[in-house]
Amino acid sequence: MKCRTCGQKAVVNMRQHKLALCKEHYLEWIPEQTDRFINKYRMFNKEEKILVAVSGGKDSLSLWDILVRLGYKADGLYIGLGIDEGIAYSSESHRLTQKFAEEHQLTLHVVDMEKEYGHSIPVMAELSHRGKGRPCAVCGLTKRHAMNRIARDLGYDVLATGHNLDDEAATLFGNTLVWSTEFLVRQSPLLPESKGLARKVKPLCRFYEKEMTAYSLLRGIEYIYEECPFSVGSTSIYYKQLLNELENERPGAKLNFYLKFLEARKQGLFALAVVEPAGLNICPTCNQPTSAPGECSFCRMVHKAKADEK
Amino acid sequence: MTVKLILREQEYEVKAGMTLLAALQKINILPESVIATRDGELILEDEILRSGEAIKLISVISGG
Numbered sequence: 021m022k023c024r025t026c027g028q029k030a031v032v033n034m035r036q037h038k039l040a041l042c043k044e045h046y047l048e049w050i051p052e053q054t055d056r057f058i059n060k061y062r063m064f065n066k067e068e069k070i071l072v073a074v075s076g077g078k079d080s081l082s083l084w085d086i087l088v089r090l091g092y093k094a095d096g097l098y099i100g101l102g103i104d105e106g107i108a109y110s111s112e113s114h115r116l117t118q119k120f121a122e123e124h125q126l127t128l129h130v131v132d133m134e135k136e137y138g139h140s141i142p143v144m145a146e147l148s149h150r151g152k153g154r155p156c157a158v159c160g161l162t163k164r165h166a167m168n169r170i171a172r173d174l175g176y177d178v179l180a181t182g183h184n185l186d187d188e189a190a191t192l193f194g195n196t197l198v199w200s201t202e203f204l205v206r207q208s209p210l211l212p213e214s215k216g217l218a219r220k221v222k223p224l225c226r227f228y229e230k231e232m233t234a235y236s237l238l239r240g241i242e243y244i245y246e247e248c249p250f251s252v253g254s255t256s257i258y259y260k261q262l263l264n265e266l267e268n269e270r271p272g273a274k275l276n277f278y279l280k281f282l283e284a285r286k287q288g289l290f291a292l293a294v295v296e297p298a299g300l301n302i303c304p305t306c307n308q309p310t311s312a313p314g315e316c317s318f319c320r321m322v323h324k325a326k327a328d329e330k
Numbered sequence: 331m332t333v334k335l336i337l338r339e340q341e342y343e344v345k346a347g348m349t350l351l352a353a354l355q356k357i358n359i360l361p362e363s364v365i366a367t368r369d370g371e372l373i374l375e376d377e378i379l380r381s382g383e384a385i386k387l388i389s390v391i392s393g394g
Contacts, residue, residue, distance in 0.1 A: 040374070043372075228362075260391050261363070268360050268362050
């Protein structure tokens with residue numbers, strides 16, 4: 021297979037776009053497309069300060085790399101979750117993120133769960149009795165809380181995450197299976213800022229997971245290849261596999277599923293969904309917005325863990 | 331006259347001379363879920379696999 025641009029041997033073939041590219045032109049194409057999506061969805065501009073949530077995985081490190089290559093002002097945020105499970109998952113992902121930041125002379129902020137809140141994510145999940153044996157719900161809640169806090173406290177204009185199209189399509193698939201209109205109406209490449217909540221963007225939301233893996237390999241980005249031990253057997257991975265089976269038979273099915281959803285959403289298909297007004301209440305402990313009066317979910321969880329510890 | 335395909339800890343053997351796509355189908359791995367590399371270089375599904383070589387498959391799915 022030949023590169024469409026130069027005719028040299030292709031290393032990536034994107035069947036959904038009927039496009040094959042060599043290494044050189046693929047590494048140009050990805051940032052060009054990312055910039056196109058950033059502008060199309062009006063995510064941010066070159067004057068704004070961006071905080072990239074970096075996990076040490078291929079998507080977030082690639083996103084940071086792309087934004088810096090494009091000339092955006094992007095700093096990183098790593099959240100130390102304290103997941104070990106015999107493979108030193110968190111310490112290794114921290115090491116790789118730190119290495120990337122140092123090699124590219126970038127600013128990296130680090131939040132360590134154990135240091136700041138006294139417990140790692142698995143322990144916090146156990147003590148707070150959340151998540152039915154899996155710490156994933158606690159992990160999600162913690163990351164959302166920490167990301168918003170750091171973005172707000174350090175004066176960033178926007179928070180960027182490395183969600184790719186497979187992540188988005190799997191989430192969409194899960195929410196569609198149960199017609200969760202409340203979540204469907206909120207799924208978007210851009211969530212505008214509101215009182216106390218940072219603007220959130222997903223610049224990689226139109227790239228397949230395979231494309232982001234290819235980008236990180238071709239750029240020589242060292243990322244954590246091991247899966248989070250708690251994600252093995254997760255529903256989202258199962259949905260991704262199902263969607264890949266569909267994609268295998270019908271190239272472009274995943275992309276169409278997501279893009280047609282965005283169109284439908286824009287046209288108001290889910291507009292009648294009842295959405296809880298965000299940011300109407302302020303948590304008295306952390307001063308972050310919360311949907312219900314009193315403490316937010318995160319602070320309640322931390323207090324419950326501390327109480328049960330005694 | 332065989333080719334080794336390696337995905338994480340798992341090893342598979344297929345006949346040399348087939349395409350990567352045919353080899354992946356033979357061992358029931360979705361092409362969409364992996365990237366194949368030969369000596370560190372990315373190869374595509376139309377690549378003919380050569381006798382005695384080892385192809386490393388890199389899983390692309392992550393999440394939780």
